Amino acid sequence: MLQLDSHPSGRHFLQIPGPSPVPDRILRAMSLPTIDHRGPEFSALGLKVLAGLRQVFQTRHPVVIYPASGTGAWEAALCNTMSPGDAVLMYETGQFATLWQKMALRLGLVPEFIGEAGTDAATGLPLSWRRGVQAGLIEQRLRADSGQQIRAVCVVHNETSTGVTSDIGAVRRAIDAAGHPALLMVDTISGLASADYRHDEWGVDVTISGSQKGLMLPPGISFNALSPRALAAMASAKLPRAFWAWDEIVEMNKGGYWPYTPNTNLLYALSEALDMLLGEGLAAVFARHQRWAAGVRAGVKAWGLPIQCADPAVYSPVLTGVVTPSGVDADAVRRLIHQRFDLSLGTGLGKLKGRMFRIGHLGDSNDLTLLATLAGCEMGMKLAGVPLAGSGVQAAMDFFAAHPAPAALQAAA
CATH class of the missing domain: 3.40.640.10 (Type I PLP-dependent aspartate aminotransferase-like (Major domain))
Incomplete structure (x- = not known):
């Protein structure tokens, strides 16, 4: 029987590409x-x-x-x-x-x-x-x-x-x-x-x-x-x-x-x-998701891992697929991340099973949500022995700092 009271402290990070986090x-x-x-x-x-x-x-x-x-x-x-x-x-x-x-x-x-x-x-x-x-x-x-x-x-x-x-x-x-x-x-x-x-x-x-x-x-x-x-x-x-x-x-x-x-x-x-x-306005909603996606992709590129979408012209603003190195079971990495950091990522489906995991950047999210998600991914991959070229967390931080959201600019003014 499921024990709902056994959940660890803090909020679960639901960063699959849907169902997305639901606002309070x-x-x-x-x-x-x-x-x-x-x-x-x-x-x-x-x-x-x-x-x-x-x-x-x-x-x-x-x-x-x-x-x-x-x-x-x-x-x-x-x-x-x-x-x-x-x-x-x-x-x-x-x-x-x-x-x-x-x-x-x-x-x-x-x-x-x-x-x-x-x-x-x-x-x-x-x-x-x-x-x-x-x-x-x-x-x-x-x-x-x-x-x-x-x-x-x-x-x-x-x-x-x-x-x-x-x-x-x-x-x-x-x-x-x-x-x-x-x-x-x-x-x-x-x-x-x-x-x-x-x-x-x-x-x-x-x-x-x-x-x-x-x-x-x-x-x-x-x-x-x-x-x-x-x-x-x-x-x-x-x-x-x-x-x-x-x-x-x-x-x-x-x-x-x-x-x-x-x-x-x-x-x-x-x-x-x-x-x-x-x-908020649909144009602002679309721009917000594009910005989040670009920040996450900056992190994935800093890791030196391929993005599942090979054509930058059609990158999704909703999710980013991360291809793990040959011989690395992406599902095993994903399970480790969930177990250690209470972070859910999307699994590889169909022909991609075991080859990639998916980071959702939609729903009730913000910059810090996504930075925490990248941190969980980065720590989990290091624990799993996945070789990374650099820090994706730092790359995403740099991107978000250099490309502040319009709301943040208005608040600063």
């Missing part, structure tokens, strides 16, 4: 009494969070909220738009793109998985897991689809397993250049509210996301942001759907309600998170 302000909002989900007070809450989410997704169109994980929102995106046997083009950027592809197979679709071929000579890791989506490969494949049998293109915006953020605007331009009618579906489960994301401007038809990353909430709610084309696709889609069906939800959302019992207390939390994010 949001935890307090969740503790409010549950209200009638058919009453007028709930309607006001529902309308508020739906309007706020449209701002975060940067869309004028409906956003559907499910009491489910991001995996549920993946399924909702496919079953509302596809029919059995439909061809979908999916791009391999990491473990979560792979899991989405496996779901498509289980739903009776015919996914074609493409990606950059080859292995990185320096690390022995797959090239497609170290770089973002190569939009030219998508355009090339769509041009070859003369019968336009491919019904959707599915890509991951911020690949949580690798720390790579792809250029979604470039994917839309590739689809348009090929003159292809395929829907564009994008997973930004770990990117939303941490990395810039523009559902309407980038011409996305279905965007999938979840609560436990940049929105700073516990797991338990997920989202589909929709385009008019996506809603129109429902008319001919034949995959079974009931709970996931958009039409009834969108209709009831007009009054602030849902056709089932929603997760009331997580919606309280979402309301508070939206107040925090929109009050």
Whole structure:
């Protein structure tokens, strides 16, 4: 039986790339009494969070909220738009793109998985897991689809397993250049509210996301942001759907309600998170995450270890993957760090298992949180005998000192 009172003193450092640390302000909002989900007070809450989410997704169109994980929102995106046997083009950027592809197979679709071929000579890791989506490969494949049998293109915006953020605007331009009618579906489960994301401007038809990353909430709610084309696709889609069906939800959302019992207390939390994010301003939120990420990467580079993302143009602002030297079990190092310093880091997933660990820099964090995280990593790697070129902690300190946050500059003035 789990003994919750056996936790060591101090706060646990949750520096995985999600679930992210939840601010106390949001935890307090969740503790409010549950209200009638058919009453007028709930309607006001529902309308508020739906309007706020449209701002975060940067869309004028409906956003559907499910009491489910991001995996549920993946399924909702496919079953509302596809029919059995439909061809979908999916791009391999990491473990979560792979899991989405496996779901498509289980739903009776015919996914074609493409990606950059080859292995990185320096690390022995797959090239497609170290770089973002190569939009030219998508355009090339769509041009070859003369019968336009491919019904959707599915890509991951911020690949949580690798720390790579792809250029979604470039994917839309590739689809348009090929003159292809395929829907564009994008997973930004770990990117939303941490990395810039523009559902309407980038011409996305279905965007999938979840609560436990940049929105700073516990797991338990997920989202589909929709385009008019996506809603129109429902008319001919034949995959079974009931709970996931958009039409009834969108209709009831007009009054602030849902056709089932929603997760009331997580919606309280979402309301508070939206107040925090929109009050700060999305541009400031994105800049804050970019600054944190740059500070962490400065530390990793000082250690002399490779960053999992091999293309600086698409470094993730959400997490940084750290590749350990050949022969070093990254999971063993990660377990040592957790045991000695009460610090949780993300494990290597899929093809990267044992080769890297992941540092999350999102949620309820700040400069000192990240410096402590780097200190735990540095001490743990030294205890594990991992050779380091220099101090990542000092490098990050130097970066943050030389690049103060705007709020710090205002306070000093």
